[in-house]
Amino acid sequence: MRTALTLAATKATGAATRFLGRGGGTALPGLMAERFDPNLASKLAASLPNGVILVTGTNGKTTTTKLLAAALEAKGERVLTNQAGSNLKRGVVSTLIKASNLRGRTTATMGLFEVDEASLRLVAPLLQPRQIIVLNLFRDQLDRYGELDTTARLIGEGIAATKAKLILNADDPLVASLASYAEDPDNVSYFGIEGLPADLATADRSVADSDRCPICNERLSFSRVFYSHLGHYRCPKKHFDRPQPVIAMTRLDKADATGTGFEVSVAGKRHQASITLPGVYNLYNALAALASATAAGVSLETSLKSFSSTTAAFGRVETIDWRGRKLLMLLIKNPTGATQVIETFIVRAKAPKVLIAINDNYADGRDVSWLWDVPFERLAGSKAELIASGLRADDMKLRLHYGGLDSHLEPELADALDRLVTELAAGETGYILPTYTAMLALRKLIGKETALSEVKV
Ligand SMILES: [Zn+2]
Incomplete structure (x- = not known):
């Protein structure tokens, strides 16, 4: 009875906030549920026949969730997931409430939720997941040294409050050290990379976020570094070394803007795999998803097949050679996709030059409030040069301003494009993040001078 009453009240609240236009109505039902029935989320999670999987870590949560959902769905599961912007406790609780009828039932067979690193401590005890995936731990731009250890400890507390199987990145020392929080130390599955071609591994370790032994705090010695502090250590x-991953990338066959082909070893047997995503970090995401799917009973064949056809959160990526510069056109149309684009392409670029073109024509969606759900803050400290353009250039500039970011205002797309190209050195890559109609208009401007090469990502 209490469940039904709480669900009725909280669902009405979600609908009302959506009606009033205050955000997507995602967080408030969760807040209401906490007030009325603190056990509601636990009950709803427990009603999912095949349980819950939680995905946490600094980068790649959305991509991993997407790949894993595809594998689970290919096996026949009906997977309930949350949106990238709703990865705090209230967002996860609200997702469960929205998907449930008044009797607390959903049509989903599994829950797969990405959870903010600091929120895992709250979400894990509540949902009692069968698996917890920890991808990596990087310092966010605003964090100070030492805070990463605090984040790891908080994740550890979340893990310790469950009986979950852990899926951990063997190549991230701090993540691997989380195994010590597992109820059963044998109930841990590691994923990792055995080796990378020299040109893809970064020699620069000045950005290493955590490279200390979790036991004696001595600096770890690395025999291989893939990027930042990820490698073999x-x-x-001799207190601590890299655990042997059960799921490991053993050979890289192809890596370009259209995707990555690789050989993966699973419990000693080698298989060919491919993902339609570029970048070493996405390899880790795929390995994590594969480890989790395997633990959830998905066959390797099914997982690998679903990965090769998952287009992740991207719509389309175009590479354009124009006036001696390389332009990457990355369509953005929702918080998930835009977050993905920023995480995959922009955050790790050095002093990236970025043109963000926001239109609000019918095909773009008239409401641009979703821009507030995109973590542009991630670009703070990256020395990014930003240009705000399009019909809603002012809103975009304001959004960036609230993220602590300066930007040039160039409402006219032609002016903005000129400015971007002028700022780029010969051979340098510029990033264009347009909404749909802005993309069409930019293409037209560019197409007057050049042929477009389109790649699907
Ligand atoms: Zn040590």
Whole structure:
């Protein structure tokens, strides 16, 4: 009875906030549920026949969730997932409420939720997941040294409050050290990379976020570094070394803007795999999803097949050579996709030059409030040069301003494009993030001078 009353009240609240136009109505039902029935989320999660999987870590949560959902669905599961912007406790609780009828039932067979690193401590005890995936731990731009250890400890508390199987990145020392929080240390599955061609592994370790032994705090010695602090490591005093991954990338066959082909070893047997996503970080996301899907009973064949056809959160990526510059056109149309574009292409670029073109024509969606759900803050400290353009250039500039970011206002697309190209050195890559009709208009401007090469990502 209490469940039904709480669900009725909270669902009405969600509908009302959506009606009033205050955000997507995602967080408030969760807040209401906490007030009326603190156990509601636990009950709803427990009603999912094949349980819950939680995905956390600094980068790649959305991509991993997407790949894993595809594999689980290919097996026949009906997977309930949350939106990238709703990864705090209230967002997850609201997602469960929205999907449930008044009797607390959903048509989903599994829950797969991405959870903010600091929120795992709250979400995990509530939902009692069967698996917890931890992808990586990087310092966010605004964090100070030492805070990463605090984040890891908070995740550890979340893990310790469950009996979940852990899916951990073997190549991230701090993540691998989380195994010590598992109820059963054998109930851990590691994923990792065995080796990368030299040109793809970064030699620069000045950005390493965590490279200390979790036991003696001595600096770990690395025999291989893939990027930042991810690689093969051991404590010089032999307290701690990289665990052997069960799921490992053993050979890279192809890596370009259209995707990645690789050989993956699963419990010693080698298989060919491919994903339609570029970048080493996406390899880790695929390995994590594969480890989790395998633990959830999805066959390797099914998982690998679903990965090769998952277009992840991207619509389309175009590479354009124009006036001696390389332009990457990355369509953005919702918070999930835009977050993905920023995480995959922009955050790791050095001093990227970015043109963001926001239109609000019918085909773009008239409401641009979703821009507030995109973590543009991630670009703070990256020395990005930003240009705000399009019909809603002012809104975009304001959004960036609230993220602590300066930007040039160039409402006219032609002016904005000129400005971007002028700022680029010969051979340098510029990034264009347009909404749909802005993309069409930009293409027209560019197409007057050049042929477009389109790649599907
Ligand atoms: Zn040590």
